[in-house]
Amino acid sequence: MVREKLAVCALKHGDLLVRVSPDRDADLAAQPDASRAEMGAGRSMGTGWIQVSASALADEQRLDFWLDAALEHNRAVTT
Template sequence: MVRCDPARVDALVKETPAQWAQMSGRAMSKGWLVVAADEVTQDADLDFWVEVALEFNGKVTGGKPAEKAAEKKTTAKKPGRSSTGE
């Protein structure tokens, strides 16, 4: 599911495999799209949809569109026990 600029919905539905999101058989508000997992087969596909979402997020939050996710990767260690049990 992707949140995008409502002004782009018609073009995105026409030009991509995205469909207008539905819940309980009813269309969600304009701007919510669903892209089937089997349509996102390459990193470039995922990058496209992440950028669509980040662009809209930047508009609604008044911020600049976020940097590409690949440039902002961070690693977080999962909390766990040490081998000594401490």
């Protein structure tokens, strides 16, 4: 939580749920080891919610990439 808003969330098995700008969603969802986040099988969380696999986060630069994307969106959200 940053500024009382979800930015990222650790998921079971080490994956990361990342809240991103809807404007950047398509590009970010196309990143290696990223996918549209689901709330249960086949239930998409929608635009701006991306799940990143744990294996992609082992690299500190990739983890920083995702944290930066989440914080960029967090700073832009006013409500």
